[in-house]
Amino acid sequence: MGMKRADxxxxxxxxxxxxxxxxxxxxxxEIKLAAQFNVSRTPIREALQKLVNSNLAEQIPRRGVFVxxxxxxxxxxxxxxxxxxxxxxxxxxxxxxxxxxLAELEAANRRCKxxxxxxxxxxxxxxxxxxHHIIYHQAGNAYLECEVLKLxxxxxxxxRMQLRVRGRMEQSMxxxxxxxxxxxxxxxxxxxxxxxxxxxxxxxKFHHLMAxxxxxx
Amino acid sequence: MGMKRADxxxxxxxxxxxxxxxxxxxxxxEIKLAAQFNVSRTPIREALQKLVNSNLAEQIPRRGVFVxxxxxxxxxxxxxxxxxxxxxxxxxxxxxxxxxxLAELEAANRRCKxxxxxxxxxxxxxxxxxxHHIIYHQAGNAYLECEVLKLxxxxxxxxRMQLRVRGRMEQSMxxxxxxxxxxxxxxxxxxxxxxxxxxxxxxxKFHHLMAxxxxxx
DNA sequence: ATGTTATTTCTTGTATACAAAAAGATTGAC
DNA sequence: GTCAATCTTTTTGTATACAAGAAATAACAT
Numbered sequence: 001m002g003m004k005r006a007d008x009x010x011x012x013x014x015x016x017x018x019x020x021x022x023x024x025x026x027x028x029x030e031i032k033l034a035a036q037f038n039v040s041r042t043p044i045r046e047a048l049q050k051l052v053n054s055n056l057a058e059q060i061p062r063r064g065v066f067v068x069x070x071x072x073x074x075x076x077x078x079x080x081x082x083x084x085x086x087x088x089x090x091x092x093x094x095x096x097x098x099x100x101x102l103a104e105l106e107a108a109n110r111r112c113k114x115x116x117x118x119x120x121x122x123x124x125x126x127x128x129x130x131x132h133h134i135i136y137h138q139a140g141n142a143y144l145e146c147e148v149l150k151l152x153x154x155x156x157x158x159x160r161m162q163l164r165v166r167g168r169m170e171q172s173m174x175x176x177x178x179x180x181x182x183x184x185x186x187x188x189x190x191x192x193x194x195x196x197x198x199x200x201x202x203x204x205k206f207h208h209l210m211a212x213x214x215x216x217x
Numbered sequence: 218m219g220m221k222r223a224d225x226x227x228x229x230x231x232x233x234x235x236x237x238x239x240x241x242x243x244x245x246x247e248i249k250l251a252a253q254f255n256v257s258r259t260p261i262r263e264a265l266q267k268l269v270n271s272n273l274a275e276q277i278p279r280r281g282v283f284v285x286x287x288x289x290x291x292x293x294x295x296x297x298x299x300x301x302x303x304x305x306x307x308x309x310x311x312x313x314x315x316x317x318x319l320a321e322l323e324a325a326n327r328r329c330k331x332x333x334x335x336x337x338x339x340x341x342x343x344x345x346x347x348x349h350h351i352i353y354h355q356a357g358n359a360y361l362e363c364e365v366l367k368l369x370x371x372x373x374x375x376x377r378m379q380l381r382v383r384g385r386m387e388q389s390m391x392x393x394x395x396x397x398x399x400x401x402x403x404x405x406x407x408x409x410x411x412x413x414x415x416x417x418x419x420x421x422k423f424h425h426l427m428a429x430x431x432x433x434x
Numbered sequence: 435a436t437g438t439t440a441t442t443t444c445t446t447g448t449a450t451a452c453a454a455a456a457a458g459a460t461t462g463a464c
Numbered sequence: 465g466t467c468a469a470t471c472t473t474t475t476t477g478t479a480t481a482c483a484a485g486a487a488a489t490a491a492c493a494t
Contacts, residue, residue: 002278002485004447030476040449045477046266053270061219062455062476077360084305084361091301143294144301147364219455221477247446257479262447279446279485 006043009033010050017056017067018157024069028057072210075158079203082155085148086132087196090179092139094188101138105131105180112176116169124169125160131176135183135195162205172198223260226250227267234273234284235374241286245274289427292375296420299372302365303349304413307396309356311405318355319401322348326393333386341386342377348393352400352412379422389415 013033016022028051033044048065051057059065070078108131115123132152136145162168175198182191230250233239245268250261265282268274276282287295325348332340349369353362379385392415399408 081361088301144298
């Protein structure tokens with residue numbers, strides 16, 4: 001599929017913002033970026049607008065665009081929204097999930113367990129992600145799936161952090177098993193509750209991690 | 218606040234898409250629009266990108282941007298998402314709402330009732346909207362509030378239609394009263410359930426309306 | 435006549451040029 | 465020395481010019 005240079009630049013800038021290469025408040029200088037990417041200002045401006053529309057940057061008219069990393073408060077809000085949205089997906093999935101999808105969830109869980117036993121954090125993360133993606137899809141609502149995927153992706157860097165918390169992977173696994181059980185039973189409310197707590201805990205763990213970093217530093 | 222011409226154009230185009238002035242699949246011709254707005258292609262292109270990022274249009278590289286009106290399926294998905302998200306807001310609001318906000322909700326309801334008695338559909342719509350906005354805000358999650366407002370706004374034209382269904386306003390009022398009661402009781406689950414059904418009914422009414430139009434035409 | 439290929443035209447995407455506004459520097463007054 | 469006002473410089477926003485790719489059309493062979 002044909003991609004404009006502007007689109008590629010937008011992706012790279014997005015990645016740079018996600019990875020923390022740019023800090024909150026940094027101004028994205030059109031001219032410097034143009035030089036850096038060896039293009040004119042036009043595609044840079046187009047890419048910057050994309051960042052603004054994805055809420056990764058803020059535009060102040062006649063002043064420029066500034067990267068906008070979410071602060072602690074907004075981050076907690078996003079985690080809460082994620083928890084609630086994931087619960088909604090679980091609720092709907094409990095009413096609509098197919099048997100094959102249930103099998104796929106169990107397969108993903110097996111792989112998660114293997115990854116834990118092998119001490120493979122990356123592997124765990126991969127199959128854990130797959131697990132959640134299946135649930136989003138089985139909610140049977142393409143619009144909702146798209147929205148939740150956007151948020152999921154946005155929180156990715158922060159979610160990864162808290163995986164390193166000791167014992168978190170094992171606890172997460174246990175919760176996954178409970179989710180599958182509730183889905184298999186077709187218990188919408190129970191699925192929603194487990195999933196909500198599952199994500200909410202991630203937010204809390206992340207919160208503790210941040211507090212710990214502050215003290216430790 | 219300073220607004221670029223591109224921003225103003227984007228707003229106007231948005232309004233045109235919402236109002237159905239552009240049909241699904243219509244190509245938004247940069248040159249024609251530039252002539253129409255008496256500007257160069259540059260701000261038009263910027264505005265078009267905004268439409269694309271708001272999901273009101275689709276861009277096919279090297280082909281152009283085409284307006285994208287949601288079809289019946291996507292519309293139902295959006296209503297379902299709206300219902301679930303509104304339920305989430307209610308759930309959180311039940312735990313966090315202030316007494317003054319509860320009073321404001323009741324005030325909005327009174328105004329709704331007066332509007333019904335006066336046969337004032339526009340007035341009803343206005344205060345009904347205010348009612349829901351208060352709940353979004355009282356969820357105490359700025360991120361979630363922003364997201365739900367976006368969806369609310371997107372569904373606005375379709376929600377208005379179903380208000381015309383006979384007896385819908387009265388039914389809606391009754392549901393509002395139940396919502397306030399549940400909120401006052403601090404019953405998160407009940408609030409969520411009532412609100413979910415409240416919005417889901419709107420989706421169904423809309424669906425029936427569409428089916429009716431097809432038959433009637 | 436039809437299917438294919440070459441050419442032309444039109445549209446998008448990018449570069450550059452220009453205008454306007456804001457930030458920064460310089461000069462002057464006190 | 466500090467503050468203020470003006471001038472310069474820088475940067476954004478818009479217009480125009482150019483390049484490249486896609487669609488439409490025309491020419492040609494079968």
